[in-house]
Amino acid sequence: MSRDRGKTRRVQVRIDEIVEKEIRSREADWSFINSLPSKLRHALLLYIETGDEYKASRLAGLTLDEFIELRIKARIPKVVVVEE
């Protein structure tokens, strides 16, 4: 019973991650992203892939609030999955 519940949670976690990534990628302004210098471009790609702002900001060499500003300029949403 509890093993089933654990499995269900693992599946839910994975589904949420896939949904989040798909929305980030779909809504991103790719022409803006592709116009950026390599470091910033790869940081945004890392964010789209993982949703992890902290690591992406380290890669970009930016503070977190600078990175969030960049994310918004690139029109990448922060996706929050909400259960109905």
Add this chain to the structure above:
Amino acid sequence: MICSIDTCFLIDWTRYSRRKLLLKVFDYCYIVDEVLNEIRSENTIVFISELLARGFLVFYPFRREIASLVRELVETSIRDPRIRTLDPPEAYALAIGIRENAIVLTENRGVLNLVKLYPKYSASVWRSYELLQELFKRGLIEDIDEEIKRYEGETRHKFSRIHRR
């Protein structure tokens, strides 16, 4: 009610025009001082300085006491491939939440997964969505759908609804 707050959450919340409602829900809020290293923008500095002046934001004074818990949380996240590795800001926010029975304000996927998959690290984790719902429950906002739209627009968030059986 008290909370601990992750740096990203605080930066995002600062962009929300009704950000001061945070003070109506919580008595005070723990942060760790690394938060300040991540802030450059004028608006965020102004808001944080106001919250510090009011005594609402409090630098967590017992860091040494939670160091081993922080280490345990980070190590668990590194070992378990289902969990995105926690970085210091969110690990501290979660450890403070566990230790102080505080609401953890974060949208970090690593924290959300860790709490979901490891019941021993039990903590109440709220994302902005849950915080907006709480504001609505308390009558501090009138129209939840409008407010969610406003928050999404001002912070470039997207609340994606999933139906689970």
